[in-house]
Amino acid sequence: MFWNYGIFCAILSGSSWGIFWQIILTILGILTTGLQLSLDIAPSLFSGALIGFIYIIYQKYIQLKQHIIFVIITTLLIYGVTLGDPYYGENENIFIELILVLVTSIFIWISVYLTLKNISIGKLSRYQSEKFYIRLLWGLGLITLILITLIPFYIMVMTSLKNQQSLILNPLDLSLDFSNGFSNLFISYIELFKNYNFHIFLANSFFVSIVTVFITLLFSIPGAYALARLRFPRKEWFSSSVILIYLIPSIVLVIPLYAVFSQLGLRNSLFGLIIVYPATTIPVALYMLRGYFSTLSSEIDDAAIMDGLSRLQIVFKIAMPLSKPAIVSVALYVFMIAWNEFLFAFMFLDDPNLFTLSRGIISLNSSEVPQQHLMAGAVIATIPIMFIFIYLERFLISGLTSGSVKG
């Protein structure tokens, strides 16, 4: 079929990379320069397809010099297709436009070159066509994924560093303004801690999350061990019913809980949250840990029993050290749930001194508080999780048990 031919692959990869980079670089251009650029995919589509076509014909003669020539050809093609005006619109800055087109051309060329390398022009073998499609989809997918995660974060951080005036002037212009001094960039953050009690929110969030992690592990480790190892009546029924709590959306739970907690005086207290959070995290922690415990050899437990350990000692001295990666990932997961939890915090907490971060940020969301403060709050909420994750990531390596049983 036609999709097995190198020439089709060349045109396909050229046009898709053309569209792809045109969209992305235009968006990035708008976000970094603040210029109003128009997005038109046709020029890059045609130029990409053409450059792919040219490449597949002349691919045997590629050297460094040719790379530069190909980039220049792409640039010329883009200018040619758009009749010399790639980003039409008002207030044009021809120099920036030229750089953008050049960057776009470089990216298109590199991508096309890498996906089409060693692909011949005629009918492709199964191996070759597979190689081509995997390269194309891998590249497109990977870059899309990276951008989807990074762009919102980038917007968040950049907005938080701007001042009210420039944001109102052009909310899309995310270029940094150093004219008022470096420390002025962080004015929103200083403001948040000074006037909006963010240090209290931060402390509350840490307190609630850490206690939740602790309580969850306290119950789920012995519980999961029991489910994985011990024999008791109704075990299977019990272990699967624990998960049933996830059938009930928390919005359904929150209303009766609100009523009950009000009566008991648990509403508007962190203690109330510390009761609710583990209740939602223990089931899944139990499930994850149980799965891990049952992969450990039960002969190790038998050996420990022969060596005179009680079941509880086995949990602490044998099972826990061996399942460090699982426990760390469960702890991380529970910490993130508790840290990000919004609904219960929003419903239960009224006193600003008890607000957790997510609740605190929502309290900023009024017309009086500027947008960059909100963004700064979001950054403050995100950064601890990021660092904890990066720090704990090295504990998540598995393979700790290798060598205990037959090898």
Add this chain to the structure above:
Amino acid sequence: MSSIKLKNISKWFGNNLVIKNINLEIKNGEFVVLVGPSGCGKSTLLRIISGLEDLDDGEILINSEDVTNKIPSERELSMVFQSYALYPHMNVSENIGFSLKTSGMDKKLLKKKIAEVSKILKLDNLLNRLPKQLSGGQRQRVAIGRAIIRQPKAFLFDEPLSNLDASLRVEMRLEISRLHKQLGITTIYVTHDQVEAMTLADKIVVINQGEIIQVGSPRELFNKPKNLFVAEFIGTPKMNVLNCITKRGFIYLNGKKDIKTNIKKTDDEIKKIGFRPNKVSICEKEKGLLTGEIKFIEYLGSEQFIYVDCGIDEKLVVVKTNPDYKLPLKKIVGLNILSKDLYFFLKNGEVLI
């Protein structure tokens, strides 16, 4: 130093009676091997003795003291597992010393003991390694070290060699045998490999379907099997067993036509006849008790096995011969067996004595 006595032990798994009323006496210092096909309950029996598995009926006595309701560590037995079951997060010396450390032994004394044990097992240079840095044989030795450091009343081995490769298995078998001679501790050893059983045991206990079939020394079991199961289970290659009937005082073998033999037996109950491959001799086809065509020859260097099709029950008769004896395939040969080497099996599988 102790004797172990099992009295009327039974164990149910759900609705299955997996251990059926077992009685067994193990003398002080004896090396007892429990052997049987997989799923026969031998491992379960060992776990019952160790206390890892509770029993539904019966008593266990160690040095005539009832330990039936005692927890495993109070029974002062130690066990070596099939998968070694070393603690992966502890190094060799921690693994070996773990039980004594748990019982709160003084650190200096513990260190001395670990040094002693590791010397016996030649683990001196590996004390700081983690289990994953050891080879299979070394891991096995650590597991044994963990067992002997406590100076237990008895060792329990649960198929300890089945994860090792063939040559290492032979080596470790000798090692275990040497240790037993050196330490003289009562040992119960579970295996499905009858070669291990024959080579290691003072006393073999053959178990099938949760019941003890026969107890005896390797020699006894080989030469005087109590029934068809033991006769077929012990010995490689397996005993040749052929269907037969008695007619007018002679044994007839079942073939396309019944083959009359010159063996005289009057007992009508005889249904099967058996003989060991090493007790068969090959002769001219006219002179043989049986005649048949050579189908396969397995040459093993020090011996060779010859498979002869005698046309009986579609079964090949195995003959173990001198390896220098060259025979062509498809040759018709006669087989001779001395009548003293024949075993006669009754309808219920028992051996006729």
